[in-house]
Amino acid sequence: MANIDFERTPVARPNETKIFGTVETSVDFAKTFGKDVTLQRALSALQRGPGRFYRDNVIACDGDAADYMFFVVSGVVRSCKVFESGTRNVVAFYLPGDLFGWSDLKHSLSIEAASDTAVLFLKRNALLSLATRNSRVASYLLSATTNQLERAHEHVILNSKTAKCRTATFFKELWVRLGQPKYLDVPMSYQDIADYLGLTIETLSRSITDLERSGLISRVSGRKLLLQNRFALGRMMN
Amino acid sequence: MANIDFERTPVARPNETKIFGTVETSVDFAKTFGKDVTLQRALSALQRGPGRFYRDNVIACDGDAADYMFFVVSGVVRSCKVFESGTRNVVAFYLPGDLFGWSDLKHSLSIEAASDTAVLFLKRNALLSLATRNSRVASYLLSATTNQLERAHEHVILNSKTAKCRTATFFKELWVRLGQPKYLDVPMSYQDIADYLGLTIETLSRSITDLERSGLISRVSGRKLLLQNRFALGRMMN
DNA sequence: CGCTCATTTGAGGAACTTCAAGGTCAGTGG
DNA sequence: CCACTGACCTTGAAGTTCCTCAAATGAGCG
Numbered sequence: 001m002a003n004i005d006f007e008r009t010p011v012a013r014p015n016e017t018k019i020f021g022t023v024e025t026s027v028d029f030a031k032t033f034g035k036d037v038t039l040q041r042a043l044s045a046l047q048r049g050p051g052r053f054y055r056d057n058v059i060a061c062d063g064d065a066a067d068y069m070f071f072v073v074s075g076v077v078r079s080c081k082v083f084e085s086g087t088r089n090v091v092a093f094y095l096p097g098d099l100f101g102w103s104d105l106k107h108s109l110s111i112e113a114a115s116d117t118a119v120l121f122l123k124r125n126a127l128l129s130l131a132t133r134n135s136r137v138a139s140y141l142l143s144a145t146t147n148q149l150e151r152a153h154e155h156v157i158l159n160s161k162t163a164k165c166r167t168a169t170f171f172k173e174l175w176v177r178l179g180q181p182k183y184l185d186v187p188m189s190y191q192d193i194a195d196y197l198g199l200t201i202e203t204l205s206r207s208i209t210d211l212e213r214s215g216l217i218s219r220v221s222g223r224k225l226l227l228q229n230r231f232a233l234g235r236m237m238n
Numbered sequence: 239m240a241n242i243d244f245e246r247t248p249v250a251r252p253n254e255t256k257i258f259g260t261v262e263t264s265v266d267f268a269k270t271f272g273k274d275v276t277l278q279r280a281l282s283a284l285q286r287g288p289g290r291f292y293r294d295n296v297i298a299c300d301g302d303a304a305d306y307m308f309f310v311v312s313g314v315v316r317s318c319k320v321f322e323s324g325t326r327n328v329v330a331f332y333l334p335g336d337l338f339g340w341s342d343l344k345h346s347l348s349i350e351a352a353s354d355t356a357v358l359f360l361k362r363n364a365l366l367s368l369a370t371r372n373s374r375v376a377s378y379l380l381s382a383t384t385n386q387l388e389r390a391h392e393h394v395i396l397n398s399k400t401a402k403c404r405t406a407t408f409f410k411e412l413w414v415r416l417g418q419p420k421y422l423d424v425p426m427s428y429q430d431i432a433d434y435l436g437l438t439i440e441t442l443s444r445s446i447t448d449l450e451r452s453g454l455i456s457r458v459s460g461r462k463l464l465l466q467n468r469f470a471l472g473r474m475m476n
Numbered sequence: 477c478g479c480t481c482a483t484t485t486g487a488g489g490a491a492c493t494t495c496a497a498g499g500t501c502a503g504t505g506g
Numbered sequence: 507c508c509a510c511t512g513a514c515c516t517t518g519a520a521g522t523t524c525c526t527c528a529a530a531t532g533a534g535c536g
Contacts, residue, residue: 091391102384145383146340152390157327159397160436198398205484443516
């Protein structure tokens with residue numbers, strides 16, 4: 001498939017309207033790029049979407065031409081690699097406001113919706129040439145990339161710790177990335193998290209139970225958690 | 239320490255002259271940046287070094303101001319994190335021709351010589367402002383960063399495979415990065431490799447023995463290896 | 477309620493680590 | 507020339523962590 005399929009029909013699901021009834025069709029770039037009106041216009045001009053995807057929909061396949069970059073408007077996107085054996089690795093999660101996709105596709109990763117999402121597509125070449133003319137865009141692109149590099153390095157370090165420590169660190173980091181809300185509403189499935197942490201879902205579940213017994217977190221309902229003791233959590237993270 | 243210490247005296251070692259007697263004092267940027275003379279001059283103008291380091295010398299500390307980027311002239315550089323417990327993670331190896339150091343220091347990684355090395359220092363700000371004026375430099379910076387991001391993603395994926403597979407993949411990748419020489423002269427210690435792969439040195443050693451018994455590699459002498467059967471190696475890598 | 481899917485729990489086994497000892501090799505000094 | 511030393515790597519045996527397989531429980535929805 002040579003192009004991103006913007007028209008890919010989401011699989012119909014019962015709660016469709018709940019999720020997508022209120023999606024904004026215009027995106028607010030002001031948070032990241034300031035109030036430069038010319039710049040806003042330029043960005044809007046090269047944007048396509050937002051595309052809307054249900055959980056587990058494939059946004060871009062391993063093997064797709066990587067002409068577009070992705071900007072997450074809402075929901076969570078995962079970048080992952082699936083092997084013939086059926087095992088899967090989640091390489092990264094992207095949250096609203098994240099821009100990614102410099103090289104994820106060339107190297108046979110697949111971009112998928114980890115929850116119901118809205119994603120904006122930006123033609124890479126256009127973005128690049130805009131960057132040569134606008135230093136604010138250039139430095140944003142660079143910092144977005146280096147942030148992801150840092151995150152990837154953290155990820156490597158994390159995956160050589162114990163299951164309990166990985167789990168604690170993951171929830172803490174997620175909580176921070178989500179803006180430190182009162183309750184942590186985990187937006188992706190435990191299977192996704194397990195594949196991100198290099199654990200089985202059983203081990204992840206046991207680790208969560210263990211963290212709860214230690215009084216570090218508590219389950220409120222379903223995947224809604226309460227981080228109980230941040231200092232202890234920090235110590236756990238080593 | 240606010241500045242990189244270019245004068246840091248290497249620990250004297252017996253084979254000093256063997257290693258550094260022939261180090262070039264001018265660096266050939268032509269390979270990566272073409273024959274643009276103006277550009278060559280600009281790059282030379284913002285370069286410091288090459289600094290020369292013996293194995294295990296610290297090139298830049300966790301906590302140093304991250305004003306400089308690094309360009310490996312010869313040898314191997316490791317970027318690593320050491321914990322109070324004494325455990326260590328090697329996050330990346332950099333080989334001759336690699337440019338790195340966008341964010342490695344801010345996030346408390348330490349840059350160290352994994353073998354005797356020569357490293358060039360480039361002031362980040364100067365490099366950045368050069369990039370805004372020269373698109374060749376800009377695109378080189380971007381591709382260097384995205385390559386490292388890709389490599390980091392591969393690293394994450396690798397570390398959730400078996401010890402034997404990690405080891406095979408590591409040697410294969412190293413062999414490719416070194417230009418596919420007849421014999422693979424492993425330039426870093428097995429301890430460094432183990433810390434990179436998230437294994438103990440014992441498990442690494444056992445994996446190598448195992449690979450040798452399987453006929454995939456053979457030990458020529460010390461850390462000089464011969465990759466015997468590339469196809470089988472490829473299959474091993476899954 | 478009864479379905480499905482996601483998560484939790486348990487028991488046994490495999491992979492890796494830990495601890496401890498032995499081996500190898502280059503440099504050093506008798 | 508040969509033993510001695512220290513750094514580095516290899517091997518063995520026991521212990522831990524995590525995985526696998528199997529089953530039970532729970533949550534969400536018609």
